[in-house]
Amino acid sequence: RSINKGPNTYSYHIDHINEHTQRQYDIEYELRHALEKSELSLVFQPKVDSTTHGFIGAEALIRWTNEKLGFVSPTEFIPIAEKSGLIIPIGSWIIDQGCKQARNLLDRGYDNFTVALNVSPRQVIQDIILEKLEAALHKYDLDGRYIEVEVTEGLFLEGSTTVDVQLEAIKIINASLALDDFGTGYSSISYLRDYPFDTLKIDQSFIRTLDIHDPDATGLVRAIVKMGHALNMKIVAEGVETKEHADFLKEEGCQILQGYYFAKPMAEPDLLNWLKAHD
Ligand code: C2E
Ligand code: MG
Ligand code: MG
Ligand code: MG
Numbered sequence: 001r002s003i004n005k006g007p008n009t010y011s012y013h014i015d016h017i018n019e020h021t022q023r024q025y026d027i028e029y030e031l032r033h034a035l036e037k038s039e040l041s042l043v044f045q046p047k048v049d050s051t052t053h054g055f056i057g058a059e060a061l062i063r064w065t066n067e068k069l070g071f072v073s074p075t076e077f078i079p080i081a082e083k084s085g086l087i088i089p090i091g092s093w094i095i096d097q098g099c100k101q102a103r104n105l106l107d108r109g110y111d112n113f114t115v116a117l118n119v120s121p122r123q124v125i126q127d128i129i130l131e132k133l134e135a136a137l138h139k140y141d142l143d144g145r146y147i148e149v150e151v152t153e154g155l156f157l158e159g160s161t162t163v164d165v166q167l168e169a170i171k172i173i174n175a176s177l178a179l180d181d182f183g184t185g186y187s188s189i190s191y192l193r194d195y196p197f198d199t200l201k202i203d204q205s206f207i208r209t210l211d212i213h214d215p216d217a218t219g220l221v222r223a224i225v226k227m228g229h230a231l232n233m234k235i236v237a238e239g240v241e242t243k244e245h246a247d248f249l250k251e252e253g254c255q256i257l258q259g260y261y262f263a264k265p266m267a268e269p270d271l272l273n274w275l276k277a278h279d
Contacts, residue, residue: 024080026068026069027069027072027076027077027080028080028084028086030066030068030069031064031066031077031080031081031084031086031090032086034064034066034090035089035090035093039064039065039066039067040062040063040064040090040093041062041063041064041267042060042061042062042063042094042097042098042101042268043060043061043062043063043265043266043267044058044059044060044061044101044115044265044266044267044268044271045058045059045061045258045263045264045265045266046058046258046262046263046271046274046275046278047059047116047236047256047257047258048256048257048258048262049255049256049257050246050249050250050254050255050256050257051250051255053257053262054278055110055113055275055278056112056113056114056256057113057114057115057116057148058101058113058115058116058271059115059116059118059150059258059265060094060097060098060101060115060116060117060118061074061118061265062074062078062090062094062118064077078120081120082120082121082122085122087120087122087123088122088123088126088128091119091120091122091123091128091129091132092128092132094117094118095117095129095132095133095136096132096135096136096139098115098117098136098147099115099133099136099137099139099140099142099147100136100140101115101268102114102115102140102142102146102147103140103141103142104268106142106146108272108275110275113146114145114146114147114148114176115146115147115148116147116148116149116150116178117147117148117149117150118150118180119149119150119151120154121151121152121154121155121157121158121160122158124151124155124160124163124166124167125155125158125160125162125163125166127162127166129149129166129170130166130169130170130173133147133149133170133173133175134173137173143174144173144174144175145174145175145176147175147176148175148176148177148178148198148199149170149175149176149177149178150178150179150180150201151167151177151178151179151180152179152180152181152185153179153181153182153185153186153188153191154185156188156191157186163195164194164195167195167196168196171196176198176199177195177196177197177198177199178197178198178199178200178201178236179191179192179195179197179199179200179201180201180203181201181203182200182201182202182203182224183202183203183205183206183224184203184205189227192227192228192231192233193231197231197233198233198234199233199234199235199236199256200224200228200233200234200235200236201235201236201237201238202221202224202225202235202236202237202238202254203238203239204238204239204259205239206220206221206224207221207237207238207239207240207241207245207249207259208239208241208259210245210248212244212245212248218248218252221237221249221252221254222252225252225253225254226253229253234255234256235253235254235255235256236254236255236256236257236258237249237254237256237257237258237259238258238259239258239259239260240257240258240259240260240261240262241259241260241261242261243261245259245261246261246262
C-alpha cells in the first residue's frame, strides 16, 4: 500500500493489526479450555514402505474444533500454544493419546510400526517431554521403540544449551528421533551431524509440486536422500500426492512415504478400517 493513498491507510493497518491480535487472543482464550471441553483430538496419517506400500507407522496430528471459532488449523494454534505455554498441558495430552494409540495397535496384532509424535521446542526444552514419555510408556505398558519423536529445527533456534541432553534422553528410552520439515527455514546440515536423528523427513514443499522432469528439482531430492543415507538415516518423504511421485521416490531410494496418495490423516476408527483394508 502506497503512502499517497491518504489518511485512511494508517487506520487500515491498525485495524488489520487489531484484527490479527484479536484472533490470536480469541484462540489463546478458547485454547485454554480446549482440553477440559474435549475439543482436541488426534488423527493418524499412515506412513508406508516405498517398495511394498505396507504400513510402517502413523504420524499423530492434532485437530481442534471449537464452538465459537470452528475448526482451527494446528499451523495456526500450535504457535500460539507455544508462546502462551499452553503447549505444556496440550503436549502432555498428545504424548498420552499417541501412546494410547500405539498400545491399541499392538493389542490388535500390529507389531512393526511407530507412532510419530510432533513435539514443540518448548516441550523439549522444559524437560517435560522425557518425564511425560516415560509416564505414558509405563501407563500403556509400551516399549519406547513404538514411538518416534518429530522435532523441527525451530528447536535449535531457541538457543537452549541442553537440547543435546534432551534428545539423547529420547534415544535412551528407545524411542526414535526424526527431523521434520527438512529443507525449509534455516535448516542447517550441521544439525544432522550434531544430533542423533534416526529419520529425516523431507518437507512436503519439495515433494508436492515436484516436477519429475525438472533436473534441478529432482537433483535436490536425490541429494537429500543420498546425504541422509550417508549419515545412516531413514528418509521419509511427506506430501506424496501422486503415483508418479511415489514411484520416483522409490526409485531414488527414499524408504518411507507419507501423503494423500496413500491416506489422509484419519480418526482412530478410520485408521483401523484402513489398516484392515490395506492388509
Ligand atoms: P507436519 O508435522 O509436517 O505434518 C504434516 C502436515 O502435512 C499435516 O498437516 C498433514 O495433514 C499434511 N499432509 C500430509 N500429507 C499431505 C499431502 O499429501 N498433501 C498435503 N497438501 N498435505 C499433506 P496438519 O495436520 O495441518 O499439521 C500441520 C503442522 O502442524 C504439522 O506439520 C506440525 O508442524 C503441526 N502439528 C500438527 N499436529 C501437531 C501436534 O500434535 N503437536 C505439535 N507440536 N505440532 C503439531
Ligand atoms: Mg510432523
Ligand atoms: Mg513435516
Ligand atoms: Mg510442517
